[in-house]
Amino acid sequence: MNPLRKQFNADPAFPFSIMHRDLKNYRTELPDHLHDWYEIVYVHSGKGVFFIDQTIYDMRAGDLFVIPGNTIHRSFPDRDDPVTSTAVFFSPVLIQPSSLGESFSYLRCFELGRARKSFKLDCTDSLREGIEALVDRIDAELKEQKPGFRHAVMLIVHQLLLRINRETAAGSPKGESSDAAPDWMKSLLLYIDERFCEPIGLAELAVHAAVSPAHLSRLFKQLTGMTVTGFIAAKRLIRAKELLLQTGDGVGQIAAACGFESLPHFHRSFKRFVGTTPAAYRRSGAG
Template sequence: MNPIRKQFRSDIAFPFDVAYKNTKSSLSELPDHLHDRFELVYVYSGKGTFFIDHTLYDMSEGDWFLLPGNTIHRALPNAANPVTSTAVFFSSLLIRQSSIGEPFGLLRCYEWARKSKTYKLRLSASDESMAAACLDALQEELTNRQPGYRHSALLQLELVLLRLSRALYTTADHSSEASIGPDWINTALQHIDENPDSDLGLTSLSRLTSVSAAHFSRVFKQWTGMNVTDYVNAKRMIRASELLLSTDQSVAEIASLCGFESLPHFHRLFKKLIGRTPAAYRRGNRMNATDSV
């Protein structure tokens, strides 16, 4: 049977979901499936087996599992001692790319998992305790929904990813450091993030990175789980939704700043992906923020 594709309900402005401290039986688990989101799983207790990308892993207390986007997987909990775990599903678009001159990215742990095809990781007792506490804080933010809760939840996730990536950085063989994640992919991602109003088509990006368009397209999708057009549109849309809520700039100004060809094109794409017009999105979310104060 072909794997099914898991769907998520959250909108494109905040592609982020959490299944917090769930205890599942084999009957409630999905069959082999995949999704575009990156997934992080932490096991609190219980026993089971995790099938990830043609490999079976034992699941037990203290295990962390890193699943890059579009990785086939399935959890098989022990019937007598089922696993209790937290799973965080997020788009890599939400995680900040390093642009401060340090060759260290918060998604390094996922690069390592994809390259080595090793998806299970253990932390030291102190790091595990602090990372698990970040998951608790993350859930608290999503539950209480105070102003800025999305930013705070992301900060907690980034702290977890920092500890996981740092653990790998300090234990990995640095002789292979340069081969983890193509430099040209990181260059392209940083360019997209910092220049949303520029020409971000496949031809332009492949020229920027000195990589053929065909190779760029193929490897870009392998690394991000998305094609170039969808990635750029999603990145621009996330930026536009942020500006709609954080500034008083007009919709036309925001469309231009985010690189949309025309205002009608921006309106059509925004409504298609977000489900509301830009003005309705701004009005509704600002009202919700006011109500929560």
């Protein structure tokens, strides 16, 4: 019911991964998933649909998506013209936090995307060319593994993030929704995003959308890959993770604030979803 926590087989000393020029298949594409790592997705060719957090986007050649950690997402490649894309995954601990006296962050594009709830960026021809060249260099470094290749990869990732932040800073994100989703579905996703910690159910959502519960459930699963209840549960658990790291509130307070009916239910759900207990997750974040 909950989205899959994507697992990475990377060396703990080098939390980085790339899927370079990967041809997607609608039959084998990873189900809705989320992870603590940040992700950059660049579309080389083909078309499809990309569901991220609360928005359903069209995917076309030259599109660029930046996805912060702990964001629900799933791509749906077209059956006849599937997407070929590169996905770059990294833990933010690899990105040096030092500002060097400037008010600049390599993660700014992700922070803005999270704040605006918009994860598709307007991409110039120059930026597209730069991205393609840089991801090819990353792939070459990882294949050749010359001395210092990991350092080289991170230097290229910094270059990639620098270009993305510079060339998208002046413009606004491309926040348009896909025509694949009816207007009531777009409105429903926003409605859920504003109320997911409240006791909302399928009947209330169907009334808001002015469709039958059966039709809502069927189309919601088709367009997002998730059930309505699974999506709401995932949003609540993501919020709980944020509160555990950002506040000193007790676990019981956080469970209630996120809409869980009882503390045992919260513990079970959190352990299944995150892989550890709330208290252990808070300790690991503090460390």
